[in-house]
Amino acid sequence: MKDLGEIQTRGLEGLFWAGVDVGASTTKAAVIDLEARLRGFHVQRSGVDYAGGSAACLEKALKNAGVPAEKLSSVVATGYGRYNVPTAKRIKTEISCHMKGCYFHYPHAATIVDIGGQDCKVIRVDEQGRRKAFKMNRKCAAGTGAFLEEVALRLGMDVSELDGLARGSTRKVQIGSYCTVFTSTEILTLIRRGEKVEDIVRGLFDSVIQRILEMDPLEGTVILTGGVVEYNPILAEALGERLKTRVLVPPHPQLTGAFGAALYGLEEDRQGQKWLHQTEASG
């Protein structure tokens, strides 16, 4: 665990910090304590009511943590629906929050890859946890969770089955297009050619990796985060094979954005702002 440093914590005992990540597919809420331990979380579909959904998600995370709402010091919102979280004290992009969450677990220079439902990001962080650069995928969905969902639908299966299927692959099948629609057509060709579905699905994961490698050379330590790798850990293995290195995955990668958001709130308080404020008020 990252050392939060010799920082003043007076007045913060018994308080908690929450992060809410309203993503394109799912909303995630994480609750942490003063030592940045994850005390509870919840994940649900984002649906169409971001404000109501994020409030309900946070409520469930608090319940799972056994923390009453009044003990929350702050809520930091992130994700596409970040402006729709009514109780948010601060807003941060998911790029910053994933970086913060990953750096907490792996506090050194790294290249972070976040594969989300709607997009894919590559973030470079330095030794001190400062962002050096970031990139987001171009407009097309290829290489994202939405891409996998679309293809699973085309193959007539649930997206949760893909990882298991791909592990049964015995033959390399190449899927080359970076357009989701064209990929679906390519898959039709592969089916017609009699390729095994296991090999097609493995080819699909390889194509997701290929899209990421086209975004950035991925130098140094590579960390893979986001919801897609939570359910498809084969992606980390496939990326590791391509890069010839071990790819790190933080615990609960789907939750890393929400966890990072909560960390922002905690760090803000631990850096003394709240304590100073209380001193001034009492003085």
Add this chain to the structure above:
Amino acid sequence: MNPEQGVFRKDFESSKKLKQVMAQHFQELDQAVRNGSPKVAWCTSVGPAELLRAMGFLVYFPENHGAVLGASRRAMEYIPVANALGYSPDICSYLTSDVGAYLRKETPLTKAYGISGVPKPDVLVYNTNQCRDVQDWFHFYGREFGVPVTGITSPRGVEEVTEAHIKDVAKQMEELVPTLQEVSGSRLDMDRLRQVVRLSRRCSDLWKEVLETASALPSPWTFFDHTIHMGPAVVARGTQEAVDYYELLLGELKERLQNRVAAVGEERHRLYWEGMPIWGKLRDLANLFMRLGSCIVASTYCNSWIFTDFDPDDPFRSMAKAYTNIFICHAEGWKENYIERIVRQFHVDGIVFHDAKTCPNNSNSRYSMPQRLEKRLGIPCLVIHGDLNDLRCYSEEQAVTNIEAFVEQLEES
């Protein structure tokens, strides 16, 4: 939390005069078409407008119309009309929106300036210094109106503009004269040409001076203001009206400088915009950057109407040099040196590259320039994907997240 919180824009007094200058430009063209005189020439935005004015033409700029269609968000009604005619969604969306509007027989100029429609041309004159699309664009109208199309083929991708380039372009400009004389019915008066070039130079110098006020800390205006106030530099350069307008605007900007009026209330970051504006999103982006305490102080695009090479004593050669020595005609190395100079002069913290889907010539992020500049200048670069007019190529969510994350990065460093 409301993302628009804390956004306040201070309007310019000069804007009233700006509207008058633009209205006069279009109304004179409208009147000329009704009267059959003077003749109307269509010209590309960085084309030989001085020569056309000197020969008595009123000059209309279809690219300006393209920008109007984009800014008024009408482009999205018209682009598909041109696409259906075989003009690909991958080519210039100024072209496709303008051609689409023509086919639908509509223009926002009617509502804005009370004119009957786009003024019909008597001749079309292009310069390919910006791209080849303008040539095809003008040939479409040449066929539609049955009028002559002529122009200049300019060198592209040059490290330095050489004597050979200048000679070639100057000769092509001189060779336009017989066709133009035939259409206008009057001979070229060299004294008049010198006078127009003198006015264009003055307009350009003033445009440079007003843009340079943004090098002050804090900046009195932003790129989004520049894109509005550049109108006369585009459509009226070579006229006294444009000169008068920029003298007025310069006065107002100097006053702002004196009173330390900041365009962005809390100016925390100063950025450079590389590439075309996203016309249909100007207001949204202006508000976004303002909310993020970030002022876009300079841009390649608005600087492109600075022509310091105009010389009234040597009109043809100096026009050739001025219109070839523009950013877009140069090679990558020259462009990087140029951006470096501006970054230093305007105290820029970061560069935003707009990769415009339908405008490869104004999208300078495609050959790894952002990566090279990051290394060379030690400041971060961001690439956002969009388009000048075709909003089908623009994802608001992705752009906003990218920009917010970029500013977060600037704040962390």
